[in-house]
Amino acid sequence: MPRLMVLLAALLLLAGCDRPSSSGLLGYVEADYIYAAPVSGGRITEVAVQRGDSVAAGARLFALDASDETAKRDQAKAALDQAKSNLADLMTGERTEELAIIQAQLDAAKASMTLSVPRVERRRKMVTSKIVGEEEVDEAESALLADRGHIAEYTARLAAAKLPARADQIAAAAHAVTEAEAALAAAQWSLDQRTVVASADGRIEDVFFRAGEEVSAGAAVLQLLPPPNLKLRLYVPEPQLGAYKIGQKLDIACDGCAAGQTATVSFIATSAEFTPPVIYSRESRAKLVYLIEARPDDTAQPWHPGQPIEASPAP
Structure with a gap:
């Protein structure tokens, strides 16, 4: 019986003991991940x-099949080249061969006039001499x-052929070029989106898809963690909140x-919450606390999300 009492006393003593209380804040490391995803779905190549x-x-980082986007880009480029050619044709007037035809017609008319005068x-003199009649x-x-x-007529046609097209025709052709340029830019953008690049320096934390798999638009293919996206989540008891x-x-x-x-x-939260289960200590459990977030000053330190930490105000 005395031995049993000693054991019970020892158990009560152990139950009353806990880890030494700390004046610091308890918390853990957390990260704001970047999820790299395509803007449109397709097969990962x-x-x-x-x-x-x-x-x-x-x-x-990764690339998707771009056969359709490449064809649309090439089609838009061909349409732009045609629009530019149409505008250039309107700006330069008729071709050299067409100008030569009109010039030849003008020369023939001038030669005919040299005989007509x-x-x-002669006919007028012959009428006076009664050789021919008035009809001739x-x-x-x-x-x-x-x-x-x-x-x-040919002089006017030649001058008109050397001029560019009417202003409204040229303006319409210029608008067509602008529209074709915009279509090409849109097609090139769609093609560029088939290859996804890193938006920041960081570490690849996870890869969710592999080459050959189909991925839908907006579905994360991999998880990237830039060092500046690391943060520390700490919990301060309500009586100590004013100290931070x-x-x-x-x-x-x-x-x-x-x-x-x-x-x-x-960051300091404005509303209180109960101590999260991950912050395990006898003195802090079942207490109202406020969340504080802090950014590590040394991001080269190998911080690990989920890692327990303790913090205290710097001197």
Whole structure:
């Protein structure tokens, strides 16, 4: 019986003991991940990274089949080339061969007129001598008038052929070029989106799809963690809340962390909550606490999301 009493006393003593209380804040490391996803679905043709790789901003992450987008880009480029050719044709007037035809017609009309003028003079003299009648004079004068008309016509046609098209035609062609350029830019953008690159420096935390698999639009293919996206979630009891403010420096301690780690308070919650289950300590459980977030000052330190930490105000 005395031995049983001793055992019960020992158990009660152990039950009343807990880990030493700490004046610091308890919390853990958390991360805001970037989920790289395509803007449109398709078959993955390449995954250029593996889990654990460190990548730089702009590095190629993965690519999707781009056959359809490439064809549409080439079609848009051909349409732009045609629109530019139409505009250039309207700006330069008729071709050299067409100008040569009109010039030849003008030269023929001038040559015919050189014969018509003396013919009229001769017919008039012959009418005076009663050799020919008035009808032949009328025919010669009519031919002369026809030659003059042809000369005027071909001269005007030649001048018009050397001019560019009407202003409204040129404006319409210019608008067509602008529209074709916009279509090409849109097609090129769609093609570029088939290759996804890293938006920031970081570490590949996970890869969810492999080459050959189908992925839908907006579905994350991999998980990227940039070092600036690391944060520390800490919980401060309500009586101590006034001791913390945005921008305040904190000393950070954790298992495996290098000595002298610090962080800067970036967020203080305005509403209280019960201590999360992950923050296990007898003195803090079942208490109302406020969430504080802090950004590590040394992102080169190998912080691990989920890692327990302890923080205290820096001197």
